[in-house]
Amino acid sequence: MSTNHAVLAHHFENLEQQRETAAFGMWIFLATEVLIFGAIFTCYAIYRLRYPLDFEAASARLNVLIGSINTIVLLSSSLTMALSVHATRVGRQQMLLTCLLLTILLGATFLGLKVVEYYQDYKEKLVPVLAFDPDEWTQIEGVEAPVQPQRVQLMLVFYYIMTGLHAAHMIVGMGLLIWLVIEARRGLLTPVRYMPVEVIGLYWHFVDIVWIFLLPLLYLTGTHQAPPWLPIPPIHF
Amino acid sequence: MSSAITTGFVPQAKTRPPRTPGENYLNVAFGVKSWLLTTDHKRIAILYLVTLTILFFIGGAAATVIRLNLMTPNGELVPADTYNKLFSAHGIIMVWFFLVPVVPTVLGNFLVPMMIGARDLAFPKINLLSWYVFTIGAIITLWALLAGGVDTGWTFYTPFSSKYARTNVLPTMIGIFISGFSSIMTGLNFIATMHTMRAPGLTWFRMPLFLWAHYAASIILVLATPVLAMALILVGVERAWGIGIFDPELGGDPVLFQHLFWFYSHPVVYIMLLPAMGIVSEIVTCFSRKHIFGYVFVLWSSIGIAVLSFLVWAHHMFVAGQSVYSALIFSALSYMVAVPSAIKVFNWTATLYKGSIAFETPLLFALGFIALFTMGGLTGLFLAALGVDMHVHDTYFIIAHFHFIMVGGSVMGYMGGLHYWWPKMTGRMYSDFLSKLAALIIFVGFILTFLPQFVLGYLGMPRRYHVYPPEFQVLNVMSSAGASILAVGYVLPLFYMLWSLYAGKPSGPNPWGATGLEWQTPSPPPPHNFDETPIVTTGPYEYSIEESALVH
Ligand SMILES: [Cu+2]
Secondary structure, rough: OOOHHHHHOOOOHHHHEEEHHHHHHHHHHHHHHHHHOOOOOHHHHHHHHOOOOOHHHHHHOOOOOHHHHHHHHHHHHHHHHHHHHHHHHHHHHHHHHHHHHHHHHHHHHHHHHHHHHHHHHHHHEOOOOOOEEOOOHHHHOOOOOOOOOOHHHHHHHHHHHHHHHHHHHHHHHHHHHHHHHHHOOOOOOOOOOOHHHHHHHHHHHHHHHHHHHHHHHHHHHHOOOOOOOHHHHHHEE | HHHHHHHOOEEOOOOOOOOOOOOOOOOOOOHHHHHHHOHHHHHHHHHHHHHHHHHHHHHHHHHHHHHOOOOOOOOOOHHHHHHHHHHHHHHHHHHHHHHHHHHHHHHHHHHHHHHOOOOOOOOOOHHHHHHHHHHHHHHHHHHHOOOOOOOOOOOOOOOOHHOOOOOOOHHHHHHHHHHHHHHHHHHHHHHHHHOOOOOOOOOHHHHHHHHHHHHHHHHHHHHHHHHHHHHHHHHHHHHHHHHOOOHHOOOOOOHHHHHHHHHHHHHHHHHHHHHHHHHHHHHHHHHHHHOOOOHHHHHHHHHHHHHHHHHHHHHHOOOOOOOHHHHHHHHHHHHHHHHHHHHHHHHHHHHHHOOOOOOOOHHHHHHHHHHHHHHHHHHHHHHHHHHHHHHHEHHHHHHHHHHHHHHHHHHHHHHHHHHHHHHHHOOOOHHHHHHHHHHHHHHHHHHHHHHEEEEEHHHOOOOOOOOOOHHHHHHHHHHHHHHHHHHHHHHHHEEEEEEEEHHHEOOOOOOOOOOHHHHHOOOOOOOOOOOOOEEEOOOOOOOOHHHHHHHH
16 A cells, blocks of 8 residues: 555546547647657658659668568567566566566667668768768769669668658667666556556557658668659649 | 535545544645645646736736837837837737746646546656746746747747847747646646546546536647747757758758747647636536536547647748648638637537526636637637638738637636636635626627727738738727727736635635536645545536426
8 A cells, every 4th residue: 555655646536547538648748759750751642652662772772681681670678678577567576687687789770771772871971961962973874764873862861861750769768778677677667657658659650650660761772673664743732 | 414415526435634623725835845745736726817917917017018008100119129129029928928838737637537437547646746847937938038039929920030139039938838837737638637537437429528528638738849849949959050951951941940930839729728718618517507508529529629730830831832742732721710610609609509507607708719719819800811811811800719718718708717716715705896896897898809909900901010000090099999998908807806715705615506526525625625535426516406306
């Protein structure tokens, strides 16, 4: 009873209400997140349809290998995150700590690989403004219509904004996970007070799902060429 | 005991920390720290009230210089580029730093927990954080506007904002971007609170319409604001690094920016308007002593407006080169918004019909809202018509239309709500005579300011111009004269309301004899609102029960 009292915030009637509210608040926040990513996905889709060849040419130069490894890393981190929630609810403190630390490790691996990838992009002159060579895009073999460097830049800018925004979310998530580790070591995450893990877990899974969309949109677009019998006319809106 | 029966709320036995008699949220703690670190929704509402009042008068000062400059056709008062910065500052401050937050963060913050019988909002710390985030955003924007200013107008159209403007576009946008997070936090808090913290017996369809209006507005806050954030990020990237996201020379499309911007900025009008409509529903029922006519219709019209508001944005772009077919569809959808809006106006009128009306100050403001909003809404239908819009687009007709909605609607509603709940917030009554005078002055001043602008716009005077042909001077002088009357009307409440804090007579818990849980508490309310969690046994607006109880 005394633990319940310390866990229950003053403005809630009971723990059930407090838990429900915490989870509900996170779902609303994720709705906001869907709209912020939705806005840039829409912009990307519009230009992708308008300039298919340029976007495919740029996409073909991105590092599909690192992108794929990162996908596996991130999906694994979702598993360990889900296991942390389970461990908290059944009160297995050691398992909770292990799973949280594994999640952090996998998140750090993702971000580390992302940094490596960005650096390689830089060396390959794929960064608009910083390192970009317009001339290398004007003569690509096997592409019928001429690719325009400024449209390639457009694709690359979307790549950096989208992956950058995703990475920013990852960094926030890492901070939250570190906070969870501190809480767990102080023994504050218990079957009574498991909501912090569950709510942050929701956030973490959402960030993963965003990546599931980023992978095909950005990396896999360039792995094939548009079939010649499918002319995609420019869209005017 | 009789009061519990007549108003339909039975106190529920529940252990609460005992409260010293006479303790309220204002006198429970003193000092700057007790305010800046508070998580009490009522104190946060007061923090917002002070902040937003300051911002309102800063935005109003810019409008004053604009109207003074337009007294003469040649615009002798300020040079053209200063004029551009003035109308930009006026629009930016009034839209993002007054109208969007004002009703939710002041009255909503204060009343949402009280109306649902809760001790606080769902996330009190996030609520306080939202005030800090908002204030930081406001300070950055104000600094950007004062240190050089911005001349793009509040709409930041590309490629002007991204390429050509040589003013503080980026800092201004950063300020707006930051303040957007406070909008999201407020909306999120309201939605979560209404879903999970309603008192026992307070079912969804017993909620006061004020809450429904805030629920609808919160949906828009949560779903539209992130799109603006992304639009601002993209313009910022383009402006800072010269990437052609919206620049046709580099493969971008400026119309795409307008789509993103209006996807937020049309619904935002309803963030301003819906909470004010909620206020009017409360006031109209209270001062006609009647149940609202067609509760479910008014309720669903709020939700209907929120949904439709996301489907009409391109009516701002009829002349922006979008395809004829999408223009047709957006025109038709814009007409549809009139239906839920009209339902509200008709139902308020039907509520007043055969009511025992008391013309107290809040009702005067509410009636002003109904009159001015109706005019603003009907002229909005002119603008939804493709042919008419071609003629009056970017003229003073537009200016007049949206000021009728935003000032005649939202600000009137806010003033009504502030007067209605002021006794609850402070425990004091303001001057009856001066407040009625203020309501009258604001109404007359408003009409005189903005009615001539419809004519000006119809005759072809474009908006945002620093000079105009001499034949428009008479109407412009009328408008400026009205603006000076309007200014008096807005300054007056500042004085008598502050005066009421010192010399106002105590209001008692329920000066208007209103139903609603917030009136069941002492004025000002205790820190945790209710000593016991109330149980709700009837719907809102059971004024007929009270009347019949009085007869017996
Ligand atoms: Cu609109």
